[in-house]
Amino acid sequence: MEYSEKQIAIINTAERLFSVKGFDGTSVRDIAQEAGVNLAMISYYFGSKEKLMEAVFEKRMNVVHLKVEDLLQNNTLTQLEKVNLLIDDYVDRFIDQSEFHKIMIREQLIEKNSHIAALILQLKKRNLQSIKKLVMDGQKTGEFRKNIDVAMMMATLVGIASQVTTSQHFYREMNNLEHMSEPDFKKYIRKKLSVYLKFLFKATLTNETK
């Protein structure tokens, strides 16, 4: 689907507002005004507010799979190196697309069988299967220990990354980092998350003791 400049403006504005005020808390009038388009254009282009939300999701979700499945094919890296690359990929996405991830978190909380809920579930399942495969490979080579709960492992990755990125203000204040510029803090938190998660994953996955 090719979008015009105006359509893209609507999608981006919708993403931002949905992330800040929630889907139900954002009116199509809000979106139209902030995107600088007439109210009716939203229905005209996307059909409905619901379908505009779907357009936001499609824009972001199309690029997700690639990385994990690329890594699985790779033969020059150890399994732990692959896991570490995966961690960085997740951290980057959470930080660079924090608005979209806020929307995702909220949507997952809602118990309805919407098209979007189905999309998210499908994506999560697919990713988990790929990562299970990666872990099994590591177990075969003896790199990883037995009895690893991969779902719990992913809950760790996603849970911590969500928690930190959605409460950046709080984290910043609690560590007296208010003096940092926004980009510097992003860099700082990215590195911090990356190092910490890799440490946790090494402790969980391998038999090494340091």
Add this chain to the structure above:
Amino acid sequence: MEYSEKQIAIINTAERLFSVKGFDGTSVRDIAQEAGVNLAMISYYFGSKEKLMEAVFEKRMNVVHLKVEDLLQNNTLTQLEKVNLLIDDYVDRFIDQSEFHKIMIREQLIEKNSHIAALILQLKKRNLQSIKKLVMDGQKTGEFRKNIDVAMMMATLVGIASQVTTSQHFYREMNNLEHMSEPDFKKYIRKKLSVYLKFLFKATLTNETK
């Protein structure tokens, strides 16, 4: 504040519906109908929908502080044992009050300076200070290592517990646990979370290698 039966019914219904459909996604008519009361009673008792939400929060938040500050006073336990008790306390609350926690997660995502947002922030700060104290005590006795990022540590606890409890369906399916009864699964996930978080915290806090 003492509440009548009817008021409690309204608060409980509101909590359930807010958790499932979100604050903006829930109408006061929904709440009134499901609670079996007249629409006007909500305004009559609570003043507004917003204040009903605050009543939901006050009901849950009044009992939070106690545990952490109790632990700090205790002299018969090692610092690691205190941390472990804290973990179980958090896990229990996330599992037993998962509806309320869904609401909390959502409220924290919204960028507005509401009374509720202020309440949550205040609570988080207070808890973090207490736990920082606990960690410092452990560092003084040599039980814990230096350079511990307590905010990151709490993000781990809250992040993983949130992630697992809010995606119980997914976790259940991914581990082929559909056969379990709901209470059995609750028991299972509680134990799983407890053991796993204690492992992670030990690895993060202490210098021990197993």
Add this chain to the structure above:
DNA sequence: TAAAACTAAACAAACGTTTAATTAGTTTAT
């Protein structure tokens, strides 16, 4: 019998969506 609890109805505002009309740009016909 006075205060508290409760109700059905009404309120204005906000909501998502549709309409009918207009503009601008492109294609077709002569």
Add this chain to the structure above:
DNA sequence: ATAAACTAATTAAACGTTTGTTTAGTTTTA
């Protein structure tokens, strides 16, 4: 080449619902 026909983009206004809240009146309680 120019007038006519057609298409897509855009607009302001209106549509019917639903929203949270209030009113004015009735019933219950103490």
